[in-house]
Amino acid sequence: MIIFCLKLLLAHILGDFVFQSKALVRERKENIAYLFLHVGIHALLLVLCFLSDLYDNWPVILFVSCSHLLIDSLKIWWERKFPYKPFHIFVVDQVLHLATIAAVAIHQYGLSVEWLDGLLSEKNLLYLLTLLLTVCVSPILLRVFFSRWKQENELEGKPASSLTDAGLLIGIMERLLIVLFIQLGFLSGIGFLLAAKSIFRFGDLTNARDTKFTEYILLGTLASFVIGVAIGFGLKLALRYTT
Known part of the structure; x- marks a missing residue:
């Protein structure tokens, strides 16, 4: 489960912080093609992270990619509606992404009583x-x-x-x-x-x-x-x- 979560987190960090330029952030607000490009980069990174067991994890890649598209679309809408609260929007956006990763991990491996006790x-x-x-x-x-x-x-x-x-x-x-x-x-x-x-x-x-x-x-x-x-x-x- 830890390796699974680390792969998802690695793909998220690379896609959202390393391979997302300021120009891409700016352009995706005006042109939906750049938003799809951003999500496509995420999907590619997920494929690379799960390349060794791609057949078993393709539903995870599809779900996380679609969730990322939905969350980032909401973020763009929030940025237009509340342009004076960029930090709050950023925090909510990242929390939703991390919650998605946690939900996928729990769905894949379950939530044991021992883990909850810990x-x-x-x-x-x-x-x-x-x-x-x-x-x-x-x-x-x-x-x-x-x-x-x-x-x-x-x-x-x-x-x-x-x-x-x-x-x-x-x-x-x-x-x-x-x-x-x-x-x-x-x-x-x-x-x-x-x-x-x-x-x-x-x-x-x-x-x-x-x-x-x-x-x-x-x-x-x-x-x-x-x-x-x-x-x-x-x-x-x-x-x-x-x-």
Whole structure:
């Protein structure tokens, strides 16, 4: 099953990222022939990947190719309808492709109870819980924590000079890195991360000449790091007591 999935993934990555030029991406939105060319490349790659057992896997190649055509057609429609959300469309597109591969693999080999037990093991559930705490819960916790000062409302009147939701994404990524560093035992990496962020923020704090804004930035940074460290060591402690 693993080899089967790897072949499907290899064909997908080669077709969607290696052998798909920017010109092809651009032209297939306007000319359906380029879309069929793209799907044809995928089909050819699948044939090459399953060349040794092509007779047994031709239905898989046909199904995956047709699914790819359908998903990419939907993607083109979404891009026309929501041109301002390219990242979201890209993620949905790739999730659908990967879901197709997973569905084909499950259809071919079935879904054993042992595999499900392994997927829902204590360690995997802890990793999932950690991910949710870091990505979903901690931003809400920080927003509630800072609501007492309403500093965000005070800053709304100032000219927008930052990317939309950039601070949110930076905070999530830094907490993910902190959790990763703790699991690897690379605690000095946390200090490096804090130093790097301080250096990049130094210009903002110097130019701001605003005590409240400076305190807001410092509190946000320290609170984010405290949450990341707490989640990281919490995961490490929990993993120690799992069977």
